Amino acid sequence: MPKIVRKGAIRPDASTIAEAVARPWDVTGLRVSFAALDPDELARPVTSFLIRREVDDDELPIHQHRKGQLVVAAEGSVMCRTLDGLRIVPSNGAVWIPGEIPHSVSMSDNGRAYCLFITTGVSPLPNACATFSINPMLREMIFHLANQPPLYPLEGPTSRLAQVILDELAQMKAEPLHFPVSSHPRIQRIAAQLLETPDDRRTLKEWAAAVAMSERSFARLVLKHTGMPFGRWRQQLHIVMAVQRLSMGATVQAISQELGYDSPSAFTAMFRKHMGQPPRRYLRDRTEVVGD
Structure with missing residues (x-):
């Protein structure tokens, strides 16, 4: 079995962390996505950030997170490999990866995706990987959350938006895009x-x-x-x-x-x-x- 990497192993200094949590995440390049901050350490029920893929980006190596991860394809397609198979979704589709599931993720050239990290237990998402279709309203809410600092105030509009997103995620329609x-x-x-x-x-x-x-x-x-x-x-x-x-x-x-x-x-x-x-x-x- 390939070596499994726990993302967030890179520990930045305090100033880098302070800068990272004070502004939205907009990351170019799959391999640097988690270099600034480990999403597992963010004390928020759900966080969202944008990843842009460069043409020469490689697929991320197999890794895992404590939190669940929802990868939403904004442009192009997203491919997720897990130990039980392959999942690919088009634009406005999403791959759900529960916490502690080893996986690797790649995107089509010049693609964009939004990653949501969701604390275990705050949303009734399945215990197994799945693919979903994202409705336009939920899509726009996810995009808006990605434009907020990851450590948004626990009380206020962004916190309420995060809760509505969690409620909407429970209504997502599953798509049969899994090759077992x-x-x-x-x-x-x-x-x-x-x-x-x-x-x-x-x-x-x-x-x-x-x-x-x-x-x-x-x-x-x-x-x-x-x-x-x-x-x-x-x-x-x-x-x-x-x-x-x-x-x-x-x-x-x-x-x-x-x-x-x-x-x-x-x-x-x-x-x-x-x-x-x-x-x-x-x-x-x-x-x-x-x-x-």
């Missing part, structure tokens, strides 16, 4: 190959032979460790990857080719079946919100 991966070596091996070559159209029988298993045993293994039949599991990866590519401006035709579909209509039919909308409408409904 277990710790089983064969499942991890196949998942890695599918991520590397998502247009691989080998059949269940061919994949079973590739991992030296019978077709029936392989089918049972995938269902046991992912909760899905193999074909549905592969489609789930395609949905997650398609949402990311749509957020980056790719056409449906290009995505269908990248994922190995015979035609854009075949890909669109698969996407509509599982997401309830064709790809472009799905993305449009989640990005047509009040401007920043």
